[in-house]
Amino acid sequence: MKFELVHKGDWSYYRTPELEEAGIVHGFFTKASPSPEPYGKDGKAFLDAFALQRFIIMDQEHGDRIHVIRDGEKAESGDGIIIIERNVAGIIKTADCLPVIIAAPGLPMAAIVHAGWRGTVRKISLKAVRKMVELGAEKEGLIVLMGPSIGPCCYEVKEDVYSVFNNEGFPEGVFRRAGGATYLDIREANRELLHREGVKEIYDAGLCTYCSDGRFASYRRGERSSRQINFVSLRG
Numbered sequence: 620m621k622f623e624l625v626h627k628g629d630w631s632y633y634r635t636p637e638l639e640e641a642g643i644v645h646g647f648f649t650k651a652s653p654s655p656e657p658y659g660k661d662g663k664a665f666l667d668a669f670a671l672q673r674f675i676i677m678d679q680e681h682g683d684r685i686h687v688i689r690d691g692e693k694a695e696s697g698d699g700i701i702i703i704e705r706n707v708a709g710i711i712k713t714a715d716c717l718p719v720i721i722a723a724p725g726l727p728m729a730a731i732v733h734a735g736w737r738g739t740v741r742k743i744s745l746k747a748v749r750k751m752v753e754l755g756a757e758k759e760g761l762i763v764l765m766g767p768s769i770g771p772c773c774y775e776v777k778e779d780v781y782s783v784f785n786n787e788g789f790p791e792g793v794f795r796r797a798g799g800a801t802y803l804d805i806r807e808a809n810r811e812l813l814h815r816e817g818v819k820e821i822y823d824a825g826l827c828t829y830c831s832d833g834r835f836a837s838y839r840r841g842e843r844s845s846r847q848i849n850f851v852s853l854r855g
């Protein structure tokens with residue numbers, strides 16, 4: 620499954636045409652795209668542009684709390700959203716952390732999670748998959764998209780992070796060693812978790828937030844307050 624860059628009004632974002640055609644409206648925005656904030660004019664413009672009724676944007680905690688949005692629910696804080704209600708966008712903000720979209724085509728159901736290294740160690744993407752299966756999704760039919768995140772090219776970590784992943788049973792392959800330094804491959808770590816669980820269709824946009832010519836906000840590069848938006852929703 621290929622990712623394409625789409626421009627729509629003020630927004631530029633990556634998506635896959637296949638999911639779009641399956642009625643799963645989604646996007647991984649570039650940092651130049653306006654951020655929809657609740658009650659702001661960009662929020663209204665976002666809803667209009669994507670024909671949505673509302674969006675869920677949370678205080679993210681680097682945890683593993685996942686909300687299910689079925690029938691008018693709200694979610695104040697957490698790091699994962701499972702969308703069942705149509706025309707509602709679940710939004711995750713990132714600046715190096717990995718946004719993961721999990722779609723169950725054929726059902727009205729899709730999820731988006733915020734997987735930094737802490738969320739990955741807590742296995743938030745795996746927990747979202749298990750929750751979706753509890754809610755009626757077929758594991759074998761799930762499609763996972765991994766959006767822009769800091770890549771193994773740039774994500775140097777210290778021994779403490781290495782040990783945490785090691786203790787949680789992640790294989791050596793989620794790290795890259797070069798020049799005496801250790802780099803974490805956060806996408807490989809999530810791919811590993813989901814692949815072991817039996818999820819077959821996992822696609823990586825292959826975009827590094829740190830070294831992609833300033834297309835994305837990168838916390839590590841010093842953008843401490845800038846974030847990009849990633850969203851998923853179900854067309855009505």
Ligand SMILES: [Zn+2]
Pocket residue numbers: 769770771772773827828829830831
């Ligand atoms: Zn990079």
